[in-house]
Amino acid sequence: MGIPRVKIAIVGSGPAGLSAAARAAELGIPHLLLEAEAHLSHTIHRYQKGKQVMAEPAQLPLRSTAPFAAGKREAILQAWNDSARKLGIQVRYGAAVSAIRASSDGFALDTTSGETVEAERVVLAIGLQGNLRKLGCEGEDLDLAQYQLDDPEAYRDEAIVVVGAGDAAIENALALAAHNRVSIVNRRDEFDRAKKGNSEAILKAIAEGRIQHLSNATVAWLRQDAPGQGRLCLDTAEGKAEIACNRVIARLGATPPRAFVESCGVNFPSRDANAVPAVSARYESNVPGLYIIGALAGYPLIKQAMNQGYEVVEYIEGRSPEPADALLLAAKFRVMPGYQSVEAGIARIRERIPVLAPLTSLQLREFLLDSEVHQVQPGALIFRHNDYSDSFYSVLDGGVQIQVDEAESGRQIALGSGQFFGEMSLISGRRRSATVHAGPAGAVLIETPRGSMNKLIASVAAVRRVLDETFLLRAIQAKLAPGLDAAALRELVASASLARYAAGELLFREGDPGDCLHLIRKGSVTVARELAGREVVLAYVPAGQYVGEMALLTEQPRAATVKAAVATETIRLEASAFKALLSRHPQLRQRINDTFGQRLVANSAVDSQGGGGVVQFLMNQGLGEATDVLLIDEGLCVRCDHCEKACADTHGGVSRLDRETGPTYEQLHVPTSCRHCEHPHCMKDCPPDAIHRAPGGEVYITDACIGCGNCERNCPYGVIQMGVTSPAQPSLWRWLLLGGKEPGAAPGSADKGAAKKAVKCDMCKDLSGGPACVRACPTGAAVRVSPDQFLQISRGTDE
């Protein structure tokens, strides 16, 4: 028998691949669906049992031969299986494609089962989940080794070795330790890659002897002696060590599919881990005949993936249906003056706005789907100085007036068609640094949310470069040298470079020569000095401010040590260029001198009050990246828990704060509650982009949440839960008169079948007057403040 040959080979049977195969089967096109696992749609298969799958975005119509509607995971998988059988989809299970080679008349696909398939066209729909990383040594495929743990309760009295030091490994080890003898193999001796709660829990379990820690060890081999009986050999600093075990659970993360995709000849636009391959409006990659759809193409939701599966087959067949999302785009474009068609609208945007020109059609489409087009009246306010919004604006028509400094109202900058603004808050994660109004002729603006913009920056190097350069100039103008134009700053800008620091890394040390100035672009730093042999933190400097000017002004070595409090990016300006600028502009020198003077006073105040410990404590709690945090004075807190009850009562019966947990320093307690981070980690990987920041700074989750749990995992502070809110709350008067449930009590029997969604603090943005927890505290123990405020006040400079 020769090599099987089909017209379309589809790799991956997720919603995208399945939908493509369904359309091909319906049209009678010879096709083959290759799936690595033994069942369809492994990603959905892996969702938690009974998960409510959501069909976002709601407005997007489904266009697919396979069915899909919101519902339980089981029902959806069942419907897909039925549909695959009825349509006669040709599926090859257990066929992981390991190589795709282009040939003169199409492609040859090799699978790990040793088979080769030939196809005219290939549709790559392998999603983003990647392959679970294996042990990478002898024995990695034994039954003894497993790479997933569905139910820790299923094992009793076994000797189990967990390999890995991330959150998954720790959570598994802790759960298994209840009924088994568990060891955890860690390549290092710390668990600092894991969330704080997890690393504390595992260290405690190790200290108490519930889990054995095999640190600084790697796995050399695994051998099976009898079924369920084996030996694991470890490489350690002291040599090899063998341990007997019944089971090895390795949680080593997944390898992103990128390497495989690149090996097929597909280009990625940048090295950034978030970059997606560039494809044409017809989903064709740079390899002709190789199409990419679904999550791998940057579309993270099921419905989008299914629509693309249908469309890609249409395109391959030479038809060109209007993409299903055209409806959505048309609705957005309608406000554009002289709107004709979606195609014309996209073309106009591409030609008008240079920063968007390097995008592929598909990227631009996605960008516009996420964006809003606004027609703004002349003089209308777009955002205000100190607003907390972080979307990005491009000017399509008309223009805007930017007023950088409230005080110097004379200083206005006009931007016209093709330019953009809003990049400062996007990059720094801080409040708006200027007020923006529409110009005298009004404006047509494209507003893009932070998430899509960050994805774009990661995917298109040209966009990143333009934004970085613009940010640099505007930041220097705003923070260091107001009133100077680009020409006056040329030398300084040319000397600038971008520096990145991990949390805890030093920018410079006390006593170092002063060779540069850092303008903090993102993150924050602490300034500390050695006093009586102890490091005392004097100040916290957030993004938007600069550090390191002291040494440049005084020509002395560094007077303090500056350390990144969280992951931080700075613009490093060379001393020589900076000094040259100062000598040319004495008023600038004066300004910087003033700040310098204020800082000296502030620092000595901290010295004398011994306030450094609090600053250090707060920084250790990650407050260096917070914008607003709940702080409880335990000397005032009477433990009545009205803060929690208020939160529950105003938020569907689920409190988003846990008063009791969290660390305490002297009397200052940091409860488990959202800090509304400058760059919220929770936003990082939200498929429907449901996490946003309101103008007041509140990071909140919209109803679009699909309950995937990514944000819960990504938040390092453990403040997101998956929960079911109930619309009706206990009535106060019923309780007062008849008893029963007190307001703020958990609603108990919430609808069991209801979909779990992510819930977190929204700082009561929809209630006037501020957060309910603070307003409900009878004693004044609970306050919400921004760290700037708190630390400045505790430094005594803000009175």
Next chain:
Amino acid sequence: MSASGGDPVHQSFLAHAQFRWAKLALALCLLSLVAYLWHQPVDGANGGTWLGYTLGGIGAALILCLLWLGVRKRQYRSRLGTVKGWTSAHVYLGLSLLLIVSLHCGFQFGLNIHTLAYVLMVLVIGSGLWGLIAYDRLPGRITRLHGGGNREAWIEEVLDLNEQAIGLANALSPEVHSRIVASADKLQLGGGLRAQLFGPRRKQGGDGLRESLEKRIAQLRSGPSRGAATAPGEQNTVMFMAGQLRQTAGGEQEAAGIQKLLDLLAHRNELVARINQDVALHARLQLWLLLHVPLSLALLAALVAHVFSVFFYW
């Protein structure tokens, strides 16, 4: 309040809005006092004069406002001031009642429903003061007791120690084992109000268990030397040494096991004591409310009766 922290971001309800309510209450008191001294009715000051009615009315209105705190405290969506502001007003206006109502009745007390209302009011105010003192003293003590830990973690640790203790005991002897299990079962954390406040009635940590275990250690540790005293002849020395070693090792092992068990139990009992102390402190933070609230409701009833009686039977 002593513990308003080192930072001016936190401010006690007593100092709310620069003592706005303290000042207001003081002004109200002064005003009432001046009116009282100035007003000289023919038949002496009492509730029946126009000033009496006025002060009585103010007093009753204040009492209703104070009672409303119980409602406002739970209206979590209310935008009518903050609960902190309400509590501040509550405390100062509540204290001012003492003077205002005394002036209202012109210090005319008797064995009647009117004086019952008065007495109830004084009791409510007294319990309120008690609460104030509790709110001032106890939070700091709880924080110090916690010292970075928290009750949930302690409880978990106690359960864990129990399990470890049972494991150790299992290796020692069935008798020790059953006693440890019994002592673990008998452990009591918190309980009813009495137990919360004064700790569980039963002695924790196994009655006489420690003594008998300590005795056993002493026995084991002295055992081998007794053996040495009966040393047999030369030729058996090697055998004997080996036997004694075995015996010593066995005995020492058991002694060490018991010692470990004892240390573990001591640690557990210390934790249990700490948990019960924590429970007691928390209970004491709320205890006064068990007087304050029912007495307020009784006051409300007596007040209604009082007003009713003066209007209809006077």
